[in-house]
Amino acid sequence: MSSTKVFSLLLLFLALAVGNTSLFPRAAADGTKKAVEGMVYCQKCKYVGSWNLDGARPLPSAKVSIICKDHKHRVIFYDSAETDRNGYFYKLLDGAHLRSATFDPVTACTVRLLASPDTSCNRLTNVNYGIQGAKLRDESKTNSDEHCETELYAAGPLAFKPVRCHPRTHY
Template identity: 50%
Template sequence: MPLPKAEVSVTCHDAKNHVMECKRAIADESGYFQMELGVTKVSDFFMGDPSKACHVRLQASPEFKCNNPTNINYSSIEGASLRDEGKRWTGEGYDNVMYAAGPLAFRPAICPPKH
């Protein structure tokens, strides 16, 4: 279930695998977020591919009782990889591409044991 007002970050690496951009966003009332990255050339991204160069991480939950980020859809500390959604449009002299990340999830701080 999407979580409105959850905070996420997107971190992207450059061609030398150094962090070139790190931004935060707050999910809207539907639990989704959109973010514009300031990179204009695909070749500036690590391996020339934003889906390999950028990762999304949960940062903060608006729910006090459910605020521990999980790695439910990714296995590394980098976060969830982006996937190309196949949506493209041109605007202001450059091409735009929409990427998405798989569902992200928080868990409660204390999980009662199951017997």
């Protein structure tokens, strides 16, 4: 076999191998993707210590982590997401284990607060388990495009609290 044919076969094999490990998100076997969405807020001082988010403001550029574990509690997915200017985050769950028909984000995944860029509101709270890990909810929402459908799972809302709050006086 000539070196040109060997080289051509090697290139073909390499192209097939790279095609199977694409950097682009893939759909599950049934053509469905899975994604996580949620909101991150800055809690008002008057509600610090509670889970109340009345009057809370959305926190742009805040970061959360998404962790999914298998039935043996081994991490099979870890990534972070950043909120947009409205405090909303969205992250596609992608990976071989996550495309399996038995993978259930509700039981396998949690979302945690990571960081807030707002120096006046960057203290972690456990509102909706933002420190411990907020479980996902299946709210039966989907997004569809021409190629596949994406099942959406929700977490939170999560919140940071202000660095300084004036003490409350009770008379």
